[in-house]
Amino acid sequence: MAKNLTPRKNDYSRWYNELVVQADLADNSGVRGCMIIKPYGFAIWEEIQSELDYRFKETGHVNAYFPLFIPKSHFSKEADHVEGFAKECAIVTHYRLKNNPNGPGVIVDETAKLEEELIVRPTSETIIWNTYKNWVQSYRDLPILVNQWANVVRWEMRTRLFLRTSEFLWQEGHTAHATEGEAVSEARQMLDVYGDFVEDHMAIPVIRGTKSANERFAGALETYCIETLMQDGKALQAGTSHFLGQNFAKAFDVKFQDKSGQMKYVWGTSWGVSTRLMGALIMTHSDDNGLVLPPKLAPIQVVIIPIYRNNDELMELDKVAEKIFSTLKNIDIRVKYDNRDTYKPGWKFNEYELKGVPIRIAIGPRDLEKGTAEVARRDTLSKESVVLENLPKYIEELLSTIQKDLFQKAKESRDSSIHIVDTWDSFELALDKGGFVSAHWDGTSETEDRIKNKTKATIRCIPIDNKKEDGVCILTGDQSKERVLFARAY
Amino acid sequence: MAKNLTPRKNDYSRWYNELVVQADLADNSGVRGCMIIKPYGFAIWEEIQSELDYRFKETGHVNAYFPLFIPKSHFSKEADHVEGFAKECAIVTHYRLKNNPNGPGVIVDETAKLEEELIVRPTSETIIWNTYKNWVQSYRDLPILVNQWANVVRWEMRTRLFLRTSEFLWQEGHTAHATEGEAVSEARQMLDVYGDFVEDHMAIPVIRGTKSANERFAGALETYCIETLMQDGKALQAGTSHFLGQNFAKAFDVKFQDKSGQMKYVWGTSWGVSTRLMGALIMTHSDDNGLVLPPKLAPIQVVIIPIYRNNDELMELDKVAEKIFSTLKNIDIRVKYDNRDTYKPGWKFNEYELKGVPIRIAIGPRDLEKGTAEVARRDTLSKESVVLENLPKYIEELLSTIQKDLFQKAKESRDSSIHIVDTWDSFELALDKGGFVSAHWDGTSETEDRIKNKTKATIRCIPIDNKKEDGVCILTGDQSKERVLFARAY
Numbered sequence: 001m002a003k004n005l006t007p008r009k010n011d012y013s014r015w016y017n018e019l020v021v022q023a024d025l026a027d028n029s030g031v032r033g034c035m036i037i038k039p040y041g042f043a044i045w046e047e048i049q050s051e052l053d054y055r056f057k058e059t060g061h062v063n064a065y066f067p068l069f070i071p072k073s074h075f076s077k078e079a080d081h082v083e084g085f086a087k088e089c090a091i092v093t094h095y096r097l098k099n100n101p102n103g104p105g106v107i108v109d110e111t112a113k114l115e116e117e118l119i120v121r122p123t124s125e126t127i128i129w130n131t132y133k134n135w136v137q138s139y140r141d142l143p144i145l146v147n148q149w150a151n152v153v154r155w156e157m158r159t160r161l162f163l164r165t166s167e168f169l170w171q172e173g174h175t176a177h178a179t180e181g182e183a184v185s186e187a188r189q190m191l192d193v194y195g196d197f198v199e200d201h202m203a204i205p206v207i208r209g210t211k212s213a214n215e216r217f218a219g220a221l222e223t224y225c226i227e228t229l230m231q232d233g234k235a236l237q238a239g240t241s242h243f244l245g246q247n248f249a250k251a252f253d254v255k256f257q258d259k260s261g262q263m264k265y266v267w268g269t270s271w272g273v274s275t276r277l278m279g280a281l282i283m284t285h286s287d288d289n290g291l292v293l294p295p296k297l298a299p300i301q302v303v304i305i306p307i308y309r310n311n312d313e314l315m316e317l318d319k320v321a322e323k324i325f326s327t328l329k330n331i332d333i334r335v336k337y338d339n340r341d342t343y344k345p346g347w348k349f350n351e352y353e354l355k356g357v358p359i360r361i362a363i364g365p366r367d368l369e370k371g372t373a374e375v376a377r378r379d380t381l382s383k384e385s386v387v388l389e390n391l392p393k394y395i396e397e398l399l400s401t402i403q404k405d406l407f408q409k410a411k412e413s414r415d416s417s418i419h420i421v422d423t424w425d426s427f428e429l430a431l432d433k434g435g436f437v438s439a440h441w442d443g444t445s446e447t448e449d450r451i452k453n454k455t456k457a458t459i460r461c462i463p464i465d466n467k468k469e470d471g472v473c474i475l476t477g478d479q480s481k482e483r484v485l486f487a488r489a490y
Numbered sequence: 491m492a493k494n495l496t497p498r499k500n501d502y503s504r505w506y507n508e509l510v511v512q513a514d515l516a517d518n519s520g521v522r523g524c525m526i527i528k529p530y531g532f533a534i535w536e537e538i539q540s541e542l543d544y545r546f547k548e549t550g551h552v553n554a555y556f557p558l559f560i561p562k563s564h565f566s567k568e569a570d571h572v573e574g575f576a577k578e579c580a581i582v583t584h585y586r587l588k589n590n591p592n593g594p595g596v597i598v599d600e601t602a603k604l605e606e607e608l609i610v611r612p613t614s615e616t617i618i619w620n621t622y623k624n625w626v627q628s629y630r631d632l633p634i635l636v637n638q639w640a641n642v643v644r645w646e647m648r649t650r651l652f653l654r655t656s657e658f659l660w661q662e663g664h665t666a667h668a669t670e671g672e673a674v675s676e677a678r679q680m681l682d683v684y685g686d687f688v689e690d691h692m693a694i695p696v697i698r699g700t701k702s703a704n705e706r707f708a709g710a711l712e713t714y715c716i717e718t719l720m721q722d723g724k725a726l727q728a729g730t731s732h733f734l735g736q737n738f739a740k741a742f743d744v745k746f747q748d749k750s751g752q753m754k755y756v757w758g759t760s761w762g763v764s765t766r767l768m769g770a771l772i773m774t775h776s777d778d779n780g781l782v783l784p785p786k787l788a789p790i791q792v793v794i795i796p797i798y799r800n801n802d803e804l805m806e807l808d809k810v811a812e813k814i815f816s817t818l819k820n821i822d823i824r825v826k827y828d829n830r831d832t833y834k835p836g837w838k839f840n841e842y843e844l845k846g847v848p849i850r851i852a853i854g855p856r857d858l859e860k861g862t863a864e865v866a867r868r869d870t871l872s873k874e875s876v877v878l879e880n881l882p883k884y885i886e887e888l889l890s891t892i893q894k895d896l897f898q899k900a901k902e903s904r905d906s907s908i909h910i911v912d913t914w915d916s917f918e919l920a921l922d923k924g925g926f927v928s929a930h931w932d933g934t935s936e937t938e939d940r941i942k943n944k945t946k947a948t949i950r951c952i953p954i955d956n957k958k959e960d961g962v963c964i965l966t967g968d969q970s971k972e973r974v975l976f977a978r979a980y
Contacts, residue, residue, distance in 0.1 A: 030564060030620055031608065034557035039636060042554045064532045067524035068610075068641055068657050069580070072587070074520060076595045086587040086596050090559070092610065093583045093598065095645040097562070097576040105566045106576050108583065108607055117598055118521065120558075120582065120610075130520055140832050146529060151558055151641065155585040167558050342630050 005354075007288045012232040016283060020161045023291045023355050025278065033159040033166030040355060041278065043299035045169070048277060049149065051201055051296075052171065055193050061145045061173060066127050068151075069118035074126045078251040081125060084218020088155040090120040090166075120153040125219060125244070125270055128174045129252040136176060136266060138257050143186070144176040162279035163236075163490050170274035176249070176266045178256065183267035184222075187243040190271040191224040191464075194239035202277065203294040203407040204228050204284045205414050206238060207436070207485065209461025214448050217270075221245040227460045227485070229414045230283040233434015235460045235487035238280050241271035279490065284410050285379070291356030292379050294406050295399040302328060302335040302395060303352045307345050307364030314339065317363055320388070324361065324373070327392050333399070353378060358402050359395060379406055420483070427474045427486075431457050437486045440471035442478035451475055457486045495844075497778045502722040506773060510651045513781045513845050515768065523649040523656030530845060531768065533789035535659070538767060539639065541691055541786075542661065545683050551635045551663060556617050558641075559608035564616045568741040571615060574708020578645040580610040580656075610643040615709060615734075615760055618664045619742040626666060626746050626756060633676070634666040652769035653726075653980050660764035663731075666739070666756045668748065673757035674712075677733040680761040681714040681954075684729035692767065693784040693897040694718050694774045695904050696728060697926070697975065699951025704938050707760075711735040717950045717975070719904045720773040723924015725950045725977035728770050731761035769980065774900050775869070781846030782869050784896050785889040792818060792825040792885060793842045797835050797854030804829065807853055810878070814851065814863070817882050823889070843868060848892050849885060869896055910973070917964045917976075921947050926977050930970035932963035941965055947976045 004022065006014045020026050025041030037045060053063070069092060076082040096112035099105075121127065128146075135141060149171045159165050173190060177183040195206045206226040216223040220242035228238045249255070249265040258264055285292040295301050304324055306317040321337050328335040336357075338348055345362070352360055360376040367373050373391060376383045379402055386394050417435025421427045430437045441447060441459065451474075452458050462484045471480045494512065496504045510516050515531030527535060543553070559582060566572040586602035611617065618636075625631060639661045649655050663680060667673040685696045696716035706713040710732035718728045739745070739755040748754055775782040785791050794814055796807040811827050818825040826847075828838055835852070842850055850866040857863050863881060866873045869892055876884050907925025911917045920927045931937060931949065942948050952974045961970045 027621075027624070029557045029617070031557045031559050031561055031617070034559060036557065036621055037555040039552035039554045043552065045555075046553060062529035062533065063536060064529045065527040065535075065659065067519045067521045067526065068643065069521050069524060071521055072596065075587075082587075082596055086589075089585065089587060090582045090608070091584040091587065091598055092580045094581040095579065097565075097572075097579060097581065097609070099576075106562065106572055108581055118580070119587070127519065127521070131517075131526055134517070153558065169555065 026161045033156055035161050035165045044297055047297045056147050061147045064146045066124050068121055070121050070127045072117045074130050075119045078219050078248055081219035085122045089122050090153045090155055092118040122152055122154045124172055125248055129248040132176050133252050133254045136254055136256050139178055139259055142178045147171055147173040162275055168275045170272050172272040175269045180267050183269050184243050187224055187241045187269040190241040195226045198238055201296045202281055204280055205411040207463055209463040212448055212459040214445050217242045219247050225461050228280050229417055235489040236280050239273040244268035285406055290354035293356035295358045295403050298358050300336045300357045301333050301399055302359045303357045304337045304361045305345055305348050306339050307362055313365050321363055424474050431455055438483045439474045440480035441484050442473035442476050442480055447475050457488050460485045460487045516651045523646055525651050525655045534787055537787045546637050551637045554636045556614050560611055560617045562607045564620050565609050568709050568738055571709035575612045579612050580643045580645055582608040612642055612644045614662055615738055619738040622666050623742050623744045626744055628747050629668055629749055632668045637661055637663040652765055658765045660762050662762040665759045670757050673759050674733050677714055677731045677759040680731040685716045688728055691786045692771055694770055695901040697953055699953040702938055702949045704935050707732045709737050715951050718770050719907055725979040726770050729763040734758035775896055780844035783846035785848045785893045788848050790826045790847045791823050792849045793847045794827045794851045795835055795838050796829050797852055803855050914964050921945055926975045928973045928975055929964045930961035931974050932966050932968035932970055937965050947978050950975045950977045
């Protein structure tokens with residue numbers, strides 16, 4: 001495999017697209033805006049899924065499954081919600097094809113037209129709240145703590161693999177509660193579940209905050225978010241958790257009888273992360289040689305490659321390598337021994353570097369003599385000779401070190417890219433440097449819109465526990481009580 | 491919870507529908523033919539998924555994800571395939587809604603019409619083979635052993651929860667091989683993966699066989715299947731594995747260069763099981779009191795219920811019950827302690843009986859005195875008093891016994907419902923009794939059609955390793971070399 005990546009500094013966006021395809025993560029399909037997630041990419045997504053699912057269940061949630069299709073009439077019941085999604089949805093209008101009477105192939109059978117069109121879910125609040133109406137009668141039925149792993153469709157005009165595709169995979173939590181306080185706590189809790197997962201497992205530092213009204217989810221009273229910063233200085237929203245108030249309960253008439261016998265509307269939340277996380281993962285750690293994966297999410301954490309000139313040498317190496325393989329496997333390390341004879345060692349080195357395997361162990365005849373192996377780190381590209389008997393412990397510790405180092409490196413890079421500015425000129429300069437810009441804003445949607453039109457930057461979030469500080473808006477000069485974080489974003 | 495199930499002998503179909511809803515497995519949605527899988531039902535599906543996924547990976551398969559939508563032109567490339575699915579598919583024709591200018595709500599924006607319609611996948615052979623074209627160049631790229639967990643849509647006119655719904659969840663394996671022999675072995679292997687899983691985990695006996703031409707998958711050269719028998723004497727196809735020959739490779743031009751440099755078409759298989767398995771599970775083991783679950787798939791294997799008259803008693807019981815709970819949990823038993831004070835013990839007994847929890851442990855003040863607990867089996871409804879210190883071992887063994895007993899009971903029932911007949915009259919009588927009917931058939935599609943029209947019975951399968959035996963067709967009297975299994979089926 002020849003390395004064929006455009007260097008990041010030449011064209012970051014091109015580097016990203018090439019890497020996604022060359023590292024076998026995903027590919028464009030013949031279907032506009034829809035991606036194919038290839039086995040290697042999907043294996044990373046499965047690691048993400050499995051850990052998140054575990055954390056959801058640990059916090060009391062259960063999974064369920066709701067229909068792919070939403071009748072148009074349900075979809076339009078919550079006014080802000082339909083406004084937010086109507087312009088980008090796939091619509092099913094017919095349910096049968098027939099042979100083309102005028103040529104080859106098939107055509108839509110016009111006699112099989114649906115009475116009511118079905119929307120392919122862009123998100124499932126409407127179908128789910130329509131269901132919760134039947135699930136909730138009494139306070140004893142609350143809370144409902146449900147999550148769904150699903151595909152959703154939002155018709156995007158400009159798509160990019162993982163970052164913005166017409167169909168994507170995600171999870172969506174939808175909860176219903178007896179009190180406002182409980183719903184707010186739930187939304188806040190899930191923000192932390194996301195934040196902790198992204199930092200601990202993906203090794204990506206996050207800023208937790210709330211969205212301004214402009215960037216809030218269609219139908220929510222408050223949107224909590226985790227914001228991350230990519231290597232090119234653009235921000236990426238990695239997850240959101242919404243406090244829905246009673247909006248959907250009122251739209252779908254979901255009420256419960258409380259302990260005193262009174263009928264009340266329930267309070268709701270929804271929260272989700274998607275295959276977009278894969279984009280964040282790639283753009284946080286990878287380099288010009290390819291993908292760099294944090295060990296906790298790497299489908300292959302360690303690859304063993306034999307270096308040999310002939311079959312006799314390979315047979316000798318096999319014995320030692322297979323012992324290393326089973327020792328590592330026994331301590332739950334995801335290890336692969338690649339002794340295929342259809343590819344040369346150099347090709348394999350490149351291949352696993354491109355695919356971001358955290359540790360490579362190479363072993364050749366000279367290592368055998370010395371009783372050592374060469375251990376290479378993908379993140380730093382450094383190599384070390386390690387005595388075979390020390391290998392298991394060494395590898396175990398190294399995986400943990402790499403995980404920590406990746407986070408630390410990403411955090412230093414992110415922290416050094418938060419610019420605090422007080423004037424419009426320095427605001428624009430800082431945006432051009434890339435990163436988050438911490439600035440005063442007068443709190444109005446109009447000003448945020450004007451800033452967006454001038455600079456393409458949006459308010460990424462108002463950090464949780466933001467310091468209160470008097471100041472003046474960088475654009476209007478009006479009074480402000482706190483700084484917010486602006487950035488250009490994916 | 492009042493028990494409110496129609497007895498099976500009165501109306502089996504009604505019993506089924508009521509049970510699915512009352513046991514919180516699934517519900518009808520506001521969307522025609524689409525179901526909601528409720529958390530308890532979905533938890534069983536997750537157990538099925540997790541074990542199957544493990545078995546797929548153990549046999550060398552990897553997961554991937556392909557688009558939900560298939561362009562109409564791809565869809566029609568394999569002639570038999572489009573013929574088989576064209577009449578039941580959901581078709582996306584537009585990608586935007588707009589505000590209704592003449593009233594409230596939203597309408598389809600006619601200016602946002604797709605140039606080419608998209609079919610919501612009823613199965614993914616076409617989109618996947620269109621992709622494999624890009625994945626395969628050389629023999630080194632083979633085999634491809636890919637599986638996908640996904641939702642699919644087949645527009646059904648008459649739907650029943652789990653058994654036949656417009657949208658359902660499933661997995662679909664799609665493999666590509668260098669040789670015919672390898673592809674046939676793969677199809678055959680996956681049949682055994684399914685058969686072993688259904689017998690070992692679902693405790694449902696299966697008959698492994700091949701389909702007649704009439705019942706074969708649209709586009710396959712051979713369809714292998716596992717057939718099961720429900721309590722009401724109707725058969726249910728629980729899984730299929732197809733040898734596709736080179737049909738899709740030719741339709742999508744998927745060729746590879748072999749070791750000698752020759753270009754050849756690849757050989758394919760596909761195989762799938764779906765949420766229909768939930769229907770088979772319910773209709774094999776359950777009774778007039780509700781669901782009966784085999785321990786290996788039960789989300790809750792053991793429930794502990796305290797019997798008390800006042801809070802002091804509950805506090806005493808809590809101490810002992812929580813100890814039992816953690817002891818069982820430590821030996822990996824899925825156990826729940828239900829000490830809610832919002833429901834009475836009798837209600838709880840009914841609830842967990844309805845939900846098929848394999849073992850109930852009840853503990854009251856008199857048990858405390860004696861140092862025992864009352865252990866009840868869901869399958870036999872028998873009860874026994876067990877000394878507390880013996881409980882963990884007793885429960886562990888009982889779970890294993892229940893799993894075996896359920897299979898044995900289902901197998902005896904199935905075996906006693908295989909009727910061997912040699913005349914048309916006895917054939918019709920046997921069908922009316924219910925069960926499989928083993929009879930000679932002349933091997934033609936016409937005869938199979940005529941039998942189906944007369945009796946609603948189809949050939950469920952020609953068993954693997956079927957005994958060769960000369961005879962005459964029950965309908966036509968023409969010569970036959972082996973018996974096949976007929977049945978009325980779900």
